[in-house]
Amino acid sequence: MGEELKVSKIQRGTVIDHIRAGMAPAVLKILGIEAGIPDVVVMAMNVHSHKLGRKDVVKIENVILDEGTLQKIAIIAPQATINLIEDYRVVHKHKVSLPKALRGVVRCPNRNCITNAPEERVLPLLVLEREDPVELRCHYCEELVRGDRVELL
Ligand code: CTP
Ligand code: ZN
Numbered sequence: 001m002g003e004e005l006k007v008s009k010i011q012r013g014t015v016i017d018h019i020r021a022g023m024a025p026a027v028l029k030i031l032g033i034e035a036g037i038p039d040v041v042v043m044a045m046n047v048h049s050h051k052l053g054r055k056d057v058v059k060i061e062n063v064i065l066d067e068g069t070l071q072k073i074a075i076i077a078p079q080a081t082i083n084l085i086e087d088y089r090v091v092h093k094h095k096v097s098l099p100k101a102l103r104g105v106v107r108c109p110n111r112n113c114i115t116n117a118p119e120e121r122v123l124p125l126l127v128l129e130r131e132d133p134v135e136l137r138c139h140y141c142e143e144l145v146r147g148d149r150v151e152l153l
Helices: 001-006 022-033 069-074
Strands: 013-019 040-051 052-059 081-086 089-095 101-102 125-131 134-138 144-145
Touching: 001 013, 001 101, 022 040, 022 052, 022 069
Parallel strands: none
Antiparallel strands: 013 052, 013 081, 040 052, 081 089, 101 125, 125 134, 134 144
16 A cells, blocks of 8 residues: 555556566666656656565556567566556556577677677577576576676667
8 A cells, every 4th residue: 555655556558566676777778768758657666565575666658568578577577567557447467477588689798709799690599597586598608697687689
């Protein structure tokens, strides 16, 4: 109830709930709304959660997220819940999920990796090694990447 008083409801759009505390700005970056959009965006950081202790929440009116965007959110916020809102009601709720491998989504942090040599034209391929916290391993050079530190493409 406490957080409901702090964060207003939206009429129609998407609520990304249960984001790990501190990761909401990274979610906004993935959504590409740092530069500003005409629709209502509500962000709450470090609000109380029974499940997580503290959590972040991002609400965006009139936006439905595509699969690629949901994958990126899952990398940095593996516990996130996606709620679709219509007429102020939750009409669909699902957890984010990650595929076993991500091609062309995350950069390998190893500067010597073949995927960072433009002339080689090899798309990064990272394999999911751990789900929560997310850990990915480069298929080519075996570098390990933490989900909360990834450089998204
Ligand atoms: N929400 C919103 N605007 C609405 C309806 C819901 O912003 N018109 C938000 C709520 O504030 C909440 C999330 O969407 O952050 C999910 O809503 P709801 O399912 O009603 O809340 P809970 O039951 O607490 O969700 P969960 O069980 O997933 O924790
Ligand atoms: Zn690599």
